[in-house]
Amino acid sequence: MxxxxxxxxxxxxxxxxxxxxxxxxxxxxxxxxxxxxxxxxxxxxxxxxxxxxxxxxxxxxxxxxxxxxxxxxxxxxxxxxxxxxxxxxxxxxxxxxxxxxxxxxxxxxxxxxxxxxxxxxxxxxxxxxxxxxxxxxxxxxxxxxxxxxxxxLERGGTGAVVLLLLWPVALLIPTPVPLGLGQIGGRLREVALALMDGVPWAERAVDWLQTAALTQRLSVLSEGLATALGLLAPCLLVYAASRPGWRRGLLAIGAPLIALVATTLSTVLNFGPDHAWAWATPDALVALVTAGLVALSLVWIGPRLAGGLALVALTGLVMLVHQAPTDPYFAQSLQGWEQGRFIRFHGLARWVGWLWPYAAMAWLLGRLRAVD
Incomplete structure (x- = not known):
């Protein structure tokens, strides 16, 4: 019973x-x-x-x-x-x-x-x-x-709840830019190069993959846009599963707070307490405030429109983070996670950080199809 x-x-x-x-x-x-x-x-x-x-x-x-x-x-x-x-x-x-x-x-x-x-x-x-x-x-x-x-939340919003709960976990892994989730291209490139190592007919593909890895630093505007999209995407994701109204405003206010805490904790875990606020540059904070204001201005849009905008935000986010290079400090912090006692938590945070935007896209596409 x-x-x-x-x-x-x-x-x-x-x-x-x-x-x-x-x-x-x-x-x-x-x-x-x-x-x-x-x-x-x-x-x-x-x-x-x-x-x-x-x-x-x-x-x-x-x-x-x-x-x-x-x-x-x-x-x-x-x-x-x-x-x-x-x-x-x-x-x-x-x-x-x-x-x-x-x-x-x-x-x-x-x-x-x-x-x-x-x-x-x-x-x-x-x-x-x-x-x-x-x-x-x-x-x-x-x-x-x-x-x-x-x-x-509307019926079927459980997937959004799960994704929202996983979002701060994803932010604990070092990211190339603040809130810049989804940079899985580097690992896929490593796997592809390992599979094609020593294959004569794959030399051109190997050269192309090695050249693609030589990326330049993102401009200040691109980094700010990636950070803003990294905050706006989860807000719009929740909007796609909720009814228009003031309750969304609470979610839009809570999202920057979650991002602030999770990103600061990630910096502490990877670089030590003395560098806890190293990520909070003026440009990053401006991007967070701007994204929060945009999210607040959209609390009355319909779930379907919110879902479409969330897909646009997630697509822009993953495109930008894949143009960002993996700097030596980023790689060193990842190595520390993999070789230290963080190994028991490293798997979850790394894979969630890589796959969160794509899981959110899949849920949104399923959500939009269900509405049709």
């Missing part, structure tokens, strides 16, 4: 899928040097052993890393109408099953150290998350969230 006030529509399901992707990435990174352990049989591969040593960071990361998964799976099941016992069991089994599969797979990666303790901690984290889901439902918070969702 479905708990009172709950509805089937829930952002918990897509968020659970995204968190699962993060867990897989963090567990199997760097995805290379796969090999079968020498002298090990299938039974040896399936058997997990207790570790000889451990540290506090590993314990906390393994425990807390699976808590959101258990929470989101539990909430999704409860909001789908499942009995609390079945929903709890599903969340715990999902965490335990995913953890065991990944721990066994880690035995094929020399860089990773699978252990029975990791599986116990992961399962415990998923169990804590499942219990937290039950407590949230008991307090009535999901039901109140549903009513707030219905007041602020």
């Amino acid at each position: 479905r708990p009172p006030g709950l509805q089937q529509r829930s952002a918990a399901v897509p968020l659970a899928v995204l968190w699962l992707a993060l867990v897989v990435y963090a567990s199997l990174f760097p995805f290379d040097n796969w090999r079968w352990p020498p002298g090990a049989g299938l039974a040896d591969l399936m058997r997990l052993r207790w570790p000889r040593w451990w540290d506090r960071f590993d314990v906390m990361s393994n425990l807390l890393g699976y808590l959101p998964l258990g929470l989101l799976v539990g909430l999704g099941a409860l909001r789908g109408g499942q009995h609390w016992a079945l929903a709890t069991g599903r969340a715990v089994l999902a965490g335990a099953g995913v953890s065991y599969l990944l721990e066994v797979t880690q035995q094929l990666l020399p860089q990773r150290v699978p252990s029975l303790m990791d599986w116990v901690l992961n399962t415990g984290g998923a169990t804590l998350g499942a219990v937290a889901a039950l407590l949230l439902v008991a307090t009535g918070l999901p039901a109140r969230w549903s009513r707030t969702h219905d007041r602020w």
Whole structure:
């Protein structure tokens, strides 16, 4: 029997899928040097052993890393109408099953150290998350969230909520310009060059790709425009899923605040507290204020027009950031994320930062088609 006030529509399901992707990435990174352990049989591969040593960071990361998964799976099941016992069991089994599969797979990666303790901690984290889901439902918070969702957003706005929640996460990865998400071309170029290395008939394509990598610094106007579009795009995305009115004004005011906090935190994580405001140049601040004022002036436009403008803003954003070079400090900060303890969070932030604009475009196109 479905708990009172709950509805089937829930952002918990897509968020659970995204968190699962993060867990897989963090567990199997760097995805290379796969090999079968020498002298090990299938039974040896399936058997997990207790570790000889451990540290506090590993314990906390393994425990807390699976808590959101258990929470989101539990909430999704409860909001789908499942009995609390079945929903709890599903969340715990999902965490335990995913953890065991990944721990066994880690035995094929020399860089990773699978252990029975990791599986116990992961399962415990998923169990804590499942219990937290039950407590949230008991307090009535999901039901109140549903009513707030219905007041602020139109039907089908769950995708916009998920994208809006992921936006500050995407901003935590270093970007070539403030709020300049979507610069995936460099990584795709590296993959293409690696695939064509040593291929005689691909020499012209290799030369073209290497030449395309030699970009010049964006002009001040282009950087400001990219920053403004980086703020305007999420505002228009939410407008495409909401009714015209004053509530949009609150979203337009909140977006610059989120951008300010996330970008400052990203700078602190990558360059240290002394450089926290290095990104906040006069040109960047002018761009943010301008984009905020434009967003406020558009609070009364219809959702369909807002969706079209959001697509234009996102297209302009990705075109501009792909013309921006990757400076040495940007590359160095990325390397620090990849080689340090940020590795367990690096995968989520990097991929979300690269793919957020394209996911937003896909959602907007689907939204516009549904309106037709």
